[in-house]
Amino acid sequence: MNAQAPPEAAHVLLVEDDDGIRALVTRILRESGYRVTGCRSGADMWSLQPDLAVDLVLLDVMLPGVSGFDLLRALRAKGTVPVIMLSARNEEADRVLGLELGADDYVAKPFGRPELLARIRAVLRRASIAPLPAAAARPEALAFAGWRLDLRSRALVDPEGAAVDLSGAEHDLLLVFLEHPGRVLGREQILEMCRGRLAAPSDRSVDTLVSRLRRKLEPPDGAAPVIKTVRGSGYMLSAKVVRA
Structure with missing residues:
Protein backbone atom coordinates (compact mmCIF):
# COMPACT_ATOMS: atom_id res chain seq x y z
CA MET A 1 0.00 0.00 0.00
CA ILE A 129 -12.70 16.40 12.00
CA ALA A 130 -14.78 16.15 15.17
CA PRO A 131 -17.27 13.58 13.87
CA LEU A 132 -20.38 12.86 15.90
CA PRO A 133 -20.11 9.68 18.02
CA ALA A 134 -21.28 6.70 16.01
CA ALA A 135 -23.83 5.77 18.67
CA ALA A 136 -25.39 9.22 18.72
CA ALA A 137 -28.32 10.12 16.49
CA ARG A 138 -27.48 12.93 14.14
CA PRO A 139 -29.15 16.09 15.45
CA GLU A 140 -31.61 17.95 13.27
CA ALA A 141 -30.60 21.36 14.61
CA LEU A 142 -28.02 23.15 16.73
CA ALA A 143 -29.13 25.84 19.18
CA PHE A 144 -26.81 28.49 20.66
CA ALA A 145 -27.36 31.81 22.47
CA GLY A 146 -31.00 31.85 21.38
CA TRP A 147 -30.12 31.11 17.74
CA ARG A 148 -31.04 27.90 15.90
CA LEU A 149 -29.39 26.34 12.84
CA ASP A 150 -31.42 23.67 11.05
CA LEU A 151 -28.93 21.11 9.70
CA ARG A 152 -31.30 19.76 7.08
CA SER A 153 -32.56 22.97 5.51
CA ARG A 154 -29.39 24.94 6.46
CA ALA A 155 -31.74 27.69 7.74
CA LEU A 156 -30.59 30.02 10.53
CA VAL A 157 -33.16 31.64 12.84
CA ASP A 158 -32.32 34.48 15.24
CA PRO A 159 -33.52 34.75 18.87
CA GLU A 160 -36.57 36.73 17.70
CA GLY A 161 -37.61 33.98 15.29
CA ALA A 162 -36.54 35.78 12.10
CA ALA A 163 -34.72 33.93 9.33
CA VAL A 164 -31.17 35.11 8.56
CA ASP A 165 -29.68 34.46 5.13
CA LEU A 166 -26.25 32.81 5.05
CA SER A 167 -24.01 32.22 2.07
CA GLY A 168 -22.61 28.73 1.62
CA ALA A 169 -19.25 29.84 3.04
CA GLU A 170 -20.87 31.53 6.05
CA HIS A 171 -22.96 28.44 6.79
CA ASP A 172 -19.92 26.17 6.67
CA LEU A 173 -17.90 28.49 8.91
CA LEU A 174 -20.73 28.69 11.44
CA LEU A 175 -20.98 24.90 11.45
CA VAL A 176 -17.24 24.66 12.15
CA PHE A 177 -17.64 26.89 15.21
CA LEU A 178 -20.75 25.03 16.39
CA GLU A 179 -18.89 21.72 16.20
CA HIS A 180 -16.04 23.15 18.32
CA PRO A 181 -17.71 25.32 21.01
CA GLY A 182 -15.36 26.87 23.55
CA ARG A 183 -12.31 25.90 21.51
CA VAL A 184 -9.92 28.45 20.02
CA LEU A 185 -9.59 27.82 16.28
CA GLY A 186 -6.55 29.24 14.53
CA ARG A 187 -6.71 30.61 11.01
CA GLU A 188 -4.91 27.55 9.61
CA GLN A 189 -7.48 25.23 11.20
CA ILE A 190 -10.35 27.28 9.81
CA LEU A 191 -8.69 27.30 6.39
CA GLU A 192 -8.39 23.53 6.48
CA MET A 193 -12.04 23.01 7.41
CA CYS A 194 -13.47 25.64 5.02
CA ARG A 195 -11.00 25.54 2.13
CA GLY A 196 -13.54 24.32 -0.41
CA ARG A 197 -15.65 27.42 0.23
CA LEU A 198 -12.92 30.08 0.08
CA ALA A 199 -12.23 31.42 -3.40
CA ALA A 200 -8.71 32.61 -2.46
CA PRO A 201 -7.67 30.77 0.72
CA SER A 202 -5.54 32.98 3.00
CA ASP A 203 -5.48 34.42 6.51
CA ARG A 204 -7.15 37.55 5.12
CA SER A 205 -9.98 35.57 3.54
CA VAL A 206 -10.60 33.84 6.88
CA ASP A 207 -10.72 37.18 8.72
CA THR A 208 -13.10 38.60 6.12
CA LEU A 209 -15.42 35.59 6.32
CA VAL A 210 -15.43 35.63 10.14
CA SER A 211 -16.20 39.37 10.07
CA ARG A 212 -19.16 38.81 7.73
CA LEU A 213 -20.54 36.04 9.94
CA ARG A 214 -20.11 38.07 13.13
CA ARG A 215 -22.08 40.96 11.66
CA LYS A 216 -24.99 38.59 11.03
CA LEU A 217 -24.74 37.25 14.60
CA GLU A 218 -24.59 40.76 16.09
CA PRO A 219 -25.70 40.51 19.77
CA PRO A 220 -27.99 43.02 21.52
CA ASP A 221 -26.28 46.15 22.86
CA GLY A 222 -24.07 45.29 25.80
CA ALA A 223 -24.15 41.53 25.22
CA ALA A 224 -20.95 39.56 24.66
CA PRO A 225 -20.24 38.58 21.04
CA VAL A 226 -21.04 35.00 20.07
CA ILE A 227 -17.72 34.65 18.25
CA LYS A 228 -14.77 36.05 20.18
CA THR A 229 -11.38 37.07 18.85
CA VAL A 230 -8.54 35.53 20.85
CA ARG A 231 -5.63 37.85 20.19
CA GLY A 232 -2.69 36.10 18.58
CA SER A 233 -4.50 32.75 18.43
CA GLY A 234 -7.69 32.90 16.37
CA TYR A 235 -11.41 32.79 17.07
CA MET A 236 -13.72 30.99 19.49
CA LEU A 237 -17.47 30.36 19.78
CA SER A 238 -18.28 31.47 23.33
CA ALA A 239 -21.86 30.15 23.48
CA LYS A 240 -23.02 26.77 24.70
CA VAL A 241 -24.28 24.55 21.87
CA VAL A 242 -27.30 22.28 22.34
CA ARG A 243 -28.00 19.49 19.85
CA ALA A 244 -31.70 19.10 19.13
Missing part, protein backbone atom coordinates in the same frame (compact mmCIF):
# COMPACT_ATOMS: atom_id res chain seq x y z
CA ASN A 2 1.17 3.53 -0.77
CA ALA A 3 2.82 5.30 2.20
CA GLN A 4 0.17 7.98 2.02
CA ALA A 5 -2.74 5.58 1.65
CA PRO A 6 -5.85 6.20 3.72
CA PRO A 7 -5.61 4.30 7.02
CA GLU A 8 -9.09 2.82 6.76
CA ALA A 9 -9.32 2.25 2.99
CA ALA A 10 -11.83 5.00 2.27
CA HIS A 11 -14.43 4.06 -0.36
CA VAL A 12 -14.70 6.43 -3.33
CA LEU A 13 -17.61 6.49 -5.79
CA LEU A 14 -16.39 7.76 -9.17
CA VAL A 15 -19.09 9.06 -11.56
CA GLU A 16 -17.37 9.67 -14.92
CA ASP A 17 -18.72 8.91 -18.41
CA ASP A 18 -15.33 8.92 -20.16
CA ASP A 19 -14.19 5.28 -20.01
CA GLY A 20 -10.51 6.16 -20.33
CA ILE A 21 -10.53 8.75 -17.54
CA ARG A 22 -12.63 6.49 -15.32
CA ALA A 23 -10.17 3.63 -15.77
CA LEU A 24 -7.16 5.91 -15.14
CA VAL A 25 -8.58 7.51 -11.99
CA THR A 26 -9.70 4.13 -10.69
CA ARG A 27 -6.18 2.75 -11.12
CA ILE A 28 -4.59 5.79 -9.44
CA LEU A 29 -6.90 5.54 -6.45
CA ARG A 30 -6.56 1.79 -6.02
CA GLU A 31 -2.78 2.02 -6.22
CA SER A 32 -3.00 4.59 -3.43
CA GLY A 33 -5.02 2.30 -1.18
CA TYR A 34 -8.58 3.49 -1.81
CA ARG A 35 -11.55 1.28 -2.60
CA VAL A 36 -13.23 2.50 -5.78
CA THR A 37 -16.61 1.91 -7.40
CA GLY A 38 -17.00 3.44 -10.85
CA CYS A 39 -20.08 4.29 -12.90
CA ARG A 40 -20.79 6.44 -15.94
CA SER A 41 -24.07 8.29 -15.28
CA GLY A 42 -26.48 9.57 -12.68
CA ALA A 43 -28.80 6.64 -13.33
CA ASP A 44 -25.96 4.22 -12.62
CA MET A 45 -25.05 6.17 -9.48
CA TRP A 46 -28.58 6.00 -8.05
CA SER A 47 -28.82 2.30 -8.80
CA LEU A 48 -25.72 1.76 -6.64
CA GLN A 49 -26.57 4.19 -3.81
CA PRO A 50 -29.05 2.11 -1.76
CA ASP A 51 -26.52 -0.68 -1.20
CA LEU A 52 -23.29 1.31 -1.27
CA ALA A 53 -21.67 3.09 1.68
CA VAL A 54 -19.14 5.61 0.35
CA ASP A 55 -16.81 8.11 2.01
CA LEU A 56 -16.39 10.42 -1.01
CA VAL A 57 -17.97 11.02 -4.42
CA LEU A 58 -15.87 12.15 -7.40
CA LEU A 59 -18.50 13.65 -9.70
CA ASP A 60 -17.97 14.73 -13.31
CA VAL A 61 -19.91 17.84 -14.33
CA MET A 62 -20.65 16.89 -17.96
CA LEU A 63 -22.56 13.60 -17.81
CA PRO A 64 -25.09 12.01 -20.16
CA GLY A 65 -28.63 12.79 -19.08
CA VAL A 66 -28.65 14.57 -15.72
CA SER A 67 -25.69 16.93 -15.20
CA GLY A 68 -23.23 16.68 -12.33
CA PHE A 69 -24.61 19.90 -10.84
CA ASP A 70 -28.12 18.42 -10.70
CA LEU A 71 -26.76 15.23 -9.14
CA LEU A 72 -24.91 17.35 -6.58
CA ARG A 73 -28.17 19.10 -5.63
CA ALA A 74 -29.83 15.73 -5.15
CA LEU A 75 -26.94 14.37 -3.09
CA ARG A 76 -27.01 17.41 -0.83
CA ALA A 77 -30.74 17.02 -0.33
CA LYS A 78 -30.13 13.46 0.87
CA GLY A 79 -27.03 13.88 3.03
CA THR A 80 -23.55 15.25 3.61
CA VAL A 81 -21.26 12.80 1.81
CA PRO A 82 -18.16 14.74 0.65
CA VAL A 83 -18.22 15.56 -3.10
CA ILE A 84 -15.39 16.69 -5.39
CA MET A 85 -16.49 17.96 -8.80
CA LEU A 86 -14.41 17.08 -11.87
CA SER A 87 -14.68 19.13 -15.05
CA ALA A 88 -12.88 19.99 -18.28
CA ARG A 89 -14.47 23.45 -17.91
CA ASN A 90 -12.32 25.70 -15.74
CA GLU A 91 -14.65 28.71 -15.82
CA GLU A 92 -14.89 30.63 -12.56
CA ALA A 93 -18.70 30.64 -12.79
CA ASP A 94 -18.73 26.82 -12.87
CA ARG A 95 -16.39 26.58 -9.87
CA VAL A 96 -18.46 29.06 -7.89
CA LEU A 97 -21.71 27.26 -8.78
CA GLY A 98 -20.32 23.90 -7.71
CA LEU A 99 -19.10 25.25 -4.38
CA GLU A 100 -22.30 27.16 -3.69
CA LEU A 101 -24.33 24.01 -4.37
CA GLY A 102 -22.34 22.25 -1.66
CA ALA A 103 -19.32 20.66 -3.37
CA ASP A 104 -16.32 20.27 -1.07
CA ASP A 105 -13.83 20.95 -3.86
CA TYR A 106 -13.64 21.43 -7.63
CA VAL A 107 -10.82 19.96 -9.76
CA ALA A 108 -10.29 21.07 -13.36
CA LYS A 109 -9.20 18.58 -16.04
CA PRO A 110 -6.55 17.75 -16.93
CA PHE A 111 -5.23 17.16 -13.42
CA GLY A 112 -2.11 15.43 -12.20
CA ARG A 113 -2.01 12.43 -9.89
CA PRO A 114 -0.41 14.35 -6.96
CA GLU A 115 -3.01 17.13 -7.09
CA LEU A 116 -5.98 14.75 -7.24
CA LEU A 117 -4.71 12.62 -4.36
CA ALA A 118 -3.86 15.69 -2.26
CA ARG A 119 -7.35 17.14 -2.74
CA ILE A 120 -9.00 13.82 -1.89
CA ARG A 121 -6.92 13.48 1.27
CA ALA A 122 -7.74 17.05 2.29
CA VAL A 123 -11.50 16.62 1.81
CA LEU A 124 -11.53 13.31 3.69
CA ARG A 125 -9.46 14.87 6.47
CA ARG A 126 -11.89 17.77 6.82
CA ALA A 127 -14.85 15.38 6.83
CA SER A 128 -13.31 13.41 9.69
Whole structure:
Protein backbone atom coordinates (compact mmCIF):
# COMPACT_ATOMS: atom_id res chain seq x y z
CA MET A 1 0.00 0.00 0.00
CA ASN A 2 1.17 3.53 -0.77
CA ALA A 3 2.82 5.30 2.20
CA GLN A 4 0.17 7.98 2.02
CA ALA A 5 -2.74 5.58 1.65
CA PRO A 6 -5.85 6.20 3.72
CA PRO A 7 -5.61 4.30 7.02
CA GLU A 8 -9.09 2.82 6.76
CA ALA A 9 -9.32 2.25 2.99
CA ALA A 10 -11.83 5.00 2.27
CA HIS A 11 -14.43 4.06 -0.36
CA VAL A 12 -14.70 6.43 -3.33
CA LEU A 13 -17.61 6.49 -5.79
CA LEU A 14 -16.39 7.76 -9.17
CA VAL A 15 -19.09 9.06 -11.56
CA GLU A 16 -17.37 9.67 -14.92
CA ASP A 17 -18.72 8.91 -18.41
CA ASP A 18 -15.33 8.92 -20.16
CA ASP A 19 -14.19 5.28 -20.01
CA GLY A 20 -10.51 6.16 -20.33
CA ILE A 21 -10.53 8.75 -17.54
CA ARG A 22 -12.63 6.49 -15.32
CA ALA A 23 -10.17 3.63 -15.77
CA LEU A 24 -7.16 5.91 -15.14
CA VAL A 25 -8.58 7.51 -11.99
CA THR A 26 -9.70 4.13 -10.69
CA ARG A 27 -6.18 2.75 -11.12
CA ILE A 28 -4.59 5.79 -9.44
CA LEU A 29 -6.90 5.54 -6.45
CA ARG A 30 -6.56 1.79 -6.02
CA GLU A 31 -2.78 2.02 -6.22
CA SER A 32 -3.00 4.59 -3.43
CA GLY A 33 -5.02 2.30 -1.18
CA TYR A 34 -8.58 3.49 -1.81
CA ARG A 35 -11.55 1.28 -2.60
CA VAL A 36 -13.23 2.50 -5.78
CA THR A 37 -16.61 1.91 -7.40
CA GLY A 38 -17.00 3.44 -10.85
CA CYS A 39 -20.08 4.29 -12.90
CA ARG A 40 -20.79 6.44 -15.94
CA SER A 41 -24.07 8.29 -15.28
CA GLY A 42 -26.48 9.57 -12.68
CA ALA A 43 -28.80 6.64 -13.33
CA ASP A 44 -25.96 4.22 -12.62
CA MET A 45 -25.05 6.17 -9.48
CA TRP A 46 -28.58 6.00 -8.05
CA SER A 47 -28.82 2.30 -8.80
CA LEU A 48 -25.72 1.76 -6.64
CA GLN A 49 -26.57 4.19 -3.81
CA PRO A 50 -29.05 2.11 -1.76
CA ASP A 51 -26.52 -0.68 -1.20
CA LEU A 52 -23.29 1.31 -1.27
CA ALA A 53 -21.67 3.09 1.68
CA VAL A 54 -19.14 5.61 0.35
CA ASP A 55 -16.81 8.11 2.01
CA LEU A 56 -16.39 10.42 -1.01
CA VAL A 57 -17.97 11.02 -4.42
CA LEU A 58 -15.87 12.15 -7.40
CA LEU A 59 -18.50 13.65 -9.70
CA ASP A 60 -17.97 14.73 -13.31
CA VAL A 61 -19.91 17.84 -14.33
CA MET A 62 -20.65 16.89 -17.96
CA LEU A 63 -22.56 13.60 -17.81
CA PRO A 64 -25.09 12.01 -20.16
CA GLY A 65 -28.63 12.79 -19.08
CA VAL A 66 -28.65 14.57 -15.72
CA SER A 67 -25.69 16.93 -15.20
CA GLY A 68 -23.23 16.68 -12.33
CA PHE A 69 -24.61 19.90 -10.84
CA ASP A 70 -28.12 18.42 -10.70
CA LEU A 71 -26.76 15.23 -9.14
CA LEU A 72 -24.91 17.35 -6.58
CA ARG A 73 -28.17 19.10 -5.63
CA ALA A 74 -29.83 15.73 -5.15
CA LEU A 75 -26.94 14.37 -3.09
CA ARG A 76 -27.01 17.41 -0.83
CA ALA A 77 -30.74 17.02 -0.33
CA LYS A 78 -30.13 13.46 0.87
CA GLY A 79 -27.03 13.88 3.03
CA THR A 80 -23.55 15.25 3.61
CA VAL A 81 -21.26 12.80 1.81
CA PRO A 82 -18.16 14.74 0.65
CA VAL A 83 -18.22 15.56 -3.10
CA ILE A 84 -15.39 16.69 -5.39
CA MET A 85 -16.49 17.96 -8.80
CA LEU A 86 -14.41 17.08 -11.87
CA SER A 87 -14.68 19.13 -15.05
CA ALA A 88 -12.88 19.99 -18.28
CA ARG A 89 -14.47 23.45 -17.91
CA ASN A 90 -12.32 25.70 -15.74
CA GLU A 91 -14.65 28.71 -15.82
CA GLU A 92 -14.89 30.63 -12.56
CA ALA A 93 -18.70 30.64 -12.79
CA ASP A 94 -18.73 26.82 -12.87
CA ARG A 95 -16.39 26.58 -9.87
CA VAL A 96 -18.46 29.06 -7.89
CA LEU A 97 -21.71 27.26 -8.78
CA GLY A 98 -20.32 23.90 -7.71
CA LEU A 99 -19.10 25.25 -4.38
CA GLU A 100 -22.30 27.16 -3.69
CA LEU A 101 -24.33 24.01 -4.37
CA GLY A 102 -22.34 22.25 -1.66
CA ALA A 103 -19.32 20.66 -3.37
CA ASP A 104 -16.32 20.27 -1.07
CA ASP A 105 -13.83 20.95 -3.86
CA TYR A 106 -13.64 21.43 -7.63
CA VAL A 107 -10.82 19.96 -9.76
CA ALA A 108 -10.29 21.07 -13.36
CA LYS A 109 -9.20 18.58 -16.04
CA PRO A 110 -6.55 17.75 -16.93
CA PHE A 111 -5.23 17.16 -13.42
CA GLY A 112 -2.11 15.43 -12.20
CA ARG A 113 -2.01 12.43 -9.89
CA PRO A 114 -0.41 14.35 -6.96
CA GLU A 115 -3.01 17.13 -7.09
CA LEU A 116 -5.98 14.75 -7.24
CA LEU A 117 -4.71 12.62 -4.36
CA ALA A 118 -3.86 15.69 -2.26
CA ARG A 119 -7.35 17.14 -2.74
CA ILE A 120 -9.00 13.82 -1.89
CA ARG A 121 -6.92 13.48 1.27
CA ALA A 122 -7.74 17.05 2.29
CA VAL A 123 -11.50 16.62 1.81
CA LEU A 124 -11.53 13.31 3.69
CA ARG A 125 -9.46 14.87 6.47
CA ARG A 126 -11.89 17.77 6.82
CA ALA A 127 -14.85 15.38 6.83
CA SER A 128 -13.31 13.41 9.69
CA ILE A 129 -12.70 16.40 12.00
CA ALA A 130 -14.78 16.15 15.17
CA PRO A 131 -17.27 13.58 13.87
CA LEU A 132 -20.38 12.86 15.90
CA PRO A 133 -20.11 9.68 18.02
CA ALA A 134 -21.28 6.70 16.01
CA ALA A 135 -23.83 5.77 18.67
CA ALA A 136 -25.39 9.22 18.72
CA ALA A 137 -28.32 10.12 16.49
CA ARG A 138 -27.48 12.93 14.14
CA PRO A 139 -29.15 16.09 15.45
CA GLU A 140 -31.61 17.95 13.27
CA ALA A 141 -30.60 21.36 14.61
CA LEU A 142 -28.02 23.15 16.73
CA ALA A 143 -29.13 25.84 19.18
CA PHE A 144 -26.81 28.49 20.66
CA ALA A 145 -27.36 31.81 22.47
CA GLY A 146 -31.00 31.85 21.38
CA TRP A 147 -30.12 31.11 17.74
CA ARG A 148 -31.04 27.90 15.90
CA LEU A 149 -29.39 26.34 12.84
CA ASP A 150 -31.42 23.67 11.05
CA LEU A 151 -28.93 21.11 9.70
CA ARG A 152 -31.30 19.76 7.08
CA SER A 153 -32.56 22.97 5.51
CA ARG A 154 -29.39 24.94 6.46
CA ALA A 155 -31.74 27.69 7.74
CA LEU A 156 -30.59 30.02 10.53
CA VAL A 157 -33.16 31.64 12.84
CA ASP A 158 -32.32 34.48 15.24
CA PRO A 159 -33.52 34.75 18.87
CA GLU A 160 -36.57 36.73 17.70
CA GLY A 161 -37.61 33.98 15.29
CA ALA A 162 -36.54 35.78 12.10
CA ALA A 163 -34.72 33.93 9.33
CA VAL A 164 -31.17 35.11 8.56
CA ASP A 165 -29.68 34.46 5.13
CA LEU A 166 -26.25 32.81 5.05
CA SER A 167 -24.01 32.22 2.07
CA GLY A 168 -22.61 28.73 1.62
CA ALA A 169 -19.25 29.84 3.04
CA GLU A 170 -20.87 31.53 6.05
CA HIS A 171 -22.96 28.44 6.79
CA ASP A 172 -19.92 26.17 6.67
CA LEU A 173 -17.90 28.49 8.91
CA LEU A 174 -20.73 28.69 11.44
CA LEU A 175 -20.98 24.90 11.45
CA VAL A 176 -17.24 24.66 12.15
CA PHE A 177 -17.64 26.89 15.21
CA LEU A 178 -20.75 25.03 16.39
CA GLU A 179 -18.89 21.72 16.20
CA HIS A 180 -16.04 23.15 18.32
CA PRO A 181 -17.71 25.32 21.01
CA GLY A 182 -15.36 26.87 23.55
CA ARG A 183 -12.31 25.90 21.51
CA VAL A 184 -9.92 28.45 20.02
CA LEU A 185 -9.59 27.82 16.28
CA GLY A 186 -6.55 29.24 14.53
CA ARG A 187 -6.71 30.61 11.01
CA GLU A 188 -4.91 27.55 9.61
CA GLN A 189 -7.48 25.23 11.20
CA ILE A 190 -10.35 27.28 9.81
CA LEU A 191 -8.69 27.30 6.39
CA GLU A 192 -8.39 23.53 6.48
CA MET A 193 -12.04 23.01 7.41
CA CYS A 194 -13.47 25.64 5.02
CA ARG A 195 -11.00 25.54 2.13
CA GLY A 196 -13.54 24.32 -0.41
CA ARG A 197 -15.65 27.42 0.23
CA LEU A 198 -12.92 30.08 0.08
CA ALA A 199 -12.23 31.42 -3.40
CA ALA A 200 -8.71 32.61 -2.46
CA PRO A 201 -7.67 30.77 0.72
CA SER A 202 -5.54 32.98 3.00
CA ASP A 203 -5.48 34.42 6.51
CA ARG A 204 -7.15 37.55 5.12
CA SER A 205 -9.98 35.57 3.54
CA VAL A 206 -10.60 33.84 6.88
CA ASP A 207 -10.72 37.18 8.72
CA THR A 208 -13.10 38.60 6.12
CA LEU A 209 -15.42 35.59 6.32
CA VAL A 210 -15.43 35.63 10.14
CA SER A 211 -16.20 39.37 10.07
CA ARG A 212 -19.16 38.81 7.73
CA LEU A 213 -20.54 36.04 9.94
CA ARG A 214 -20.11 38.07 13.13
CA ARG A 215 -22.08 40.96 11.66
CA LYS A 216 -24.99 38.59 11.03
CA LEU A 217 -24.74 37.25 14.60
CA GLU A 218 -24.59 40.76 16.09
CA PRO A 219 -25.70 40.51 19.77
CA PRO A 220 -27.99 43.02 21.52
CA ASP A 221 -26.28 46.15 22.86
CA GLY A 222 -24.07 45.29 25.80
CA ALA A 223 -24.15 41.53 25.22
CA ALA A 224 -20.95 39.56 24.66
CA PRO A 225 -20.24 38.58 21.04
CA VAL A 226 -21.04 35.00 20.07
CA ILE A 227 -17.72 34.65 18.25
CA LYS A 228 -14.77 36.05 20.18
CA THR A 229 -11.38 37.07 18.85
CA VAL A 230 -8.54 35.53 20.85
CA ARG A 231 -5.63 37.85 20.19
CA GLY A 232 -2.69 36.10 18.58
CA SER A 233 -4.50 32.75 18.43
CA GLY A 234 -7.69 32.90 16.37
CA TYR A 235 -11.41 32.79 17.07
CA MET A 236 -13.72 30.99 19.49
CA LEU A 237 -17.47 30.36 19.78
CA SER A 238 -18.28 31.47 23.33
CA ALA A 239 -21.86 30.15 23.48
CA LYS A 240 -23.02 26.77 24.70
CA VAL A 241 -24.28 24.55 21.87
CA VAL A 242 -27.30 22.28 22.34
CA ARG A 243 -28.00 19.49 19.85
CA ALA A 244 -31.70 19.10 19.13
